[in-house]
Amino acid sequence: YLPSNVRGLYWYLYMIIDIYSRKIVGWEVHDRECGTLASQLIERAILSEGCLVKPRYLHADNGAPMKSLTLRAKLDEMGIRTSFNRPGVSNDNAYSESLFRTAKYRPNYPAHGFEGLSAAREWMLNFVNWYNNEHRHSAIKFVTPAQRHRNLDPQVLAKRHAIYQQAKAKHPERWAKETRDWTPVSAVTLNPGNPEDNQQGGQKRAA
Structure with missing residues (x-):
């Protein structure tokens, strides 16, 4: 929910994130919650990512649009x-919740709500570009989601x-132990303790 500057009025953010790379692969902002809008966004994201005929998994909350026929x-x-x-x-949707928190704590996030639907869309466009292409994500060893994707x-x-x-060879006295581990993050899962989830862990999934 993206608040407007009118009490009780919200804009609705639809967003798809690939949890392997943390890249936002699809997003839209609308004035209503609707299963049709959600299905259209997912179809566009699948086509743009070129994975129409490949098996994928979509994890979501229990909102009405996500469970619509x-x-x-x-x-x-x-x-x-x-x-x-x-x-x-x-914490079943921790990746998405973490992303929403990052958005809401951006310095330019409007503290008193968005002035209108177009303003919310423009802000999200800039945020997604920053998040995907400039943001060094701590959970993926400080590379950008676009680089990992x-x-x-x-x-x-x-x-x-x-x-x-x-640097260590030049100034060994600065390191008491080994240098920082820059090994790429491997498989990503929603719930590592869940056996069924572990079977799917090596695949990219959207949340």
């Missing part, structure tokens, strides 16, 4: 399996490792 029919048509938050388990993180992290090794 329209969306379920579209997901079945596209061969996408679904999972939902368990009731009362707040394009599988560039091993190359970026290898260069960092080399720089750290050169």
Whole structure:
């Protein structure tokens, strides 16, 4: 929910994040919650990512749009399996919640709400560009989501490792132990303790 500057009036953010790379692969802001709008966004995201015929998983909260018959029919048509938050388990969608928190704590986030739908869309456009292409994400070894999404993180992290090794060789007294670990993050899962989730852990999934 994106607040407007009118009490009780909100704009609705629809967003899809690939949890492997943390990249925002689809987003829109509308003036209502609707399964049709959600299904259209997912279809556009799948087509833009070029994974129409590949099996994918979509994890979501239990909101009405995500459980609508329209969306379920579209997901079945596209061969996408679904999972939902368990009731009362707040961290089942931790990746999305963390992303929303990052958005709301940006310095330019409007403290008194967005002036209108177009203002909310413009702000989100700038945020998504920053988040995907400039933001060094701490959970993926401080590469950008776009770099990891394009599988560039091993190359970026290898260069960092080399720089750290050169610095240690030049000034060994500055390091009591090994240099920072720049090994790329491997598989990503929603709930590592869940056996079913572990079976799917090596695949990119949207949340």
